[in-house]
Amino acid sequence: MITFRNVSKYYEDEPVLKNIDLAIGKGEMVFLTGPTGAGKSTLLKLLYAAELPDGGEILLGDFNVGQLSHAEVPLLRRSIGVVFQDFKLLENLTVYDNVALALRIRGRKEKEIKGIVLEALKDIHLRHKVESYPPTLSGGEQQRVVIARAMVSEPSVLLADEPTGNLDPDTSKYVARLFHEANIHGTTIxxxxxxxELYKNTGKRVIRLDNGVIIGEEIG
Ligand SMILES: Nc1ncnc2c1ncn2[C@@H]1O[C@H](COP(=O)(O)OP(=O)(O)OP(=O)(O)O)[C@@H](O)[C@H]1O
Ligand SMILES: [Mg+2]
Incomplete structure (x- = not known):
């Protein structure tokens, strides 16, 4: 589902990712860890075509991500759900409309959308915030809405960058369960x-990145 072949990425003249080779099969759930500045976020951004690689090849499903035409970028993004720090909620839309947006873009009917969005908000325990605007929510509440937004369209691939960064331990556990459920239903994550805590005892692959290099892999 996801392949990196000898991928490199530079910011200015500094290498941030060096000769990355990585293969993730359809339906896998894989963790990426390593110290701050290792290149984890950059690797995810490359997959979303938010950044372009300077060398090598990145494949996601049928897309050659490093070489997309303008028309293909939105198509790629439609198959990916993202929980990224710099992909915030739209402040002038309610929680409901923020989560509904991804479904509206896909042309779903309003009646269907309503059922899906309310169910998703119930899942993250924010049903009562449906008419609220993001700036009035706590950081952890906003983060849960971002997670709901990424998951409602049942993307074939879910990319999450430090998804539990703003959450307390109980809520983190709960969100982890939602990810596992999505994975069981076929989403590659x-x-x-x-x-x-997110990958411990999961039996899933944990890839360790350090200074732009994959230095090892273990089972969580
Ligand atoms: N837009 C940018 N311009 C220049 N340098 C950047 C940019 N984005 C990231 N970097 C640099 O690339 C390196 C890798 O950053 P990245 O954000 O991928 O690390 P990370 O592993 O996600 O770290 P963290 O755990 O702190 O989130 C860092 O040295 C960072 O300073
Ligand atoms: Mg990061």
Whole structure:
């Protein structure tokens, strides 16, 4: 589902990712960990075509991500759900409309959308915030809405960058369960995190990145 072949990425003249080779199969759930500045977020951004690689090849499903035409970028993004720090909620839309947006873009009917969005908000325990605007929510509440937004369209791939960064331990556990459920239903998931609790005892692959290089892989 996801392949990196000898991928490199530079910011200015500094290498941030060096000769990355990585293969993630359809339906896998994989964790990416490593110290701050290791290149985890950059690797996820490359997959979303938010950044372009300077060398090598990145494949996601049928897309050659490093070489997309303008028309293909939105198509790629429609198949990916993202929980990224710099992909915030729209402040002038309610929680409901923020979560509904991804479904509206896909042309779903309003009646269907309503059922899906309310169910998703119930899942993250924010049903009562449906008419609220993001700036009136706590950081952790906003983060849960971002997670709901990424998951409602049942993307074939979910990319999450430190998804539990703003959450307390109980809520983190709950969110982890939602990710596992999505994975059981077939979503391929890649999560970058410092939070060992997220991958401990999962039996899933944990890839360790340091200074732009994959230095090892273990089973969580
Ligand atoms: N837009 C940018 N311009 C220049 N340098 C950047 C940019 N984005 C990231 N970098 C640099 O690339 C390196 C890798 O950053 P990245 O955000 O991928 O690390 P990370 O592993 O996600 O770290 P953290 O655990 O702190 O989130 C860092 O040295 C960072 O300073
Ligand atoms: Mg990061």
């Amino acid at each position: 890649l999560i970058a995190t410092h939070n060992r």
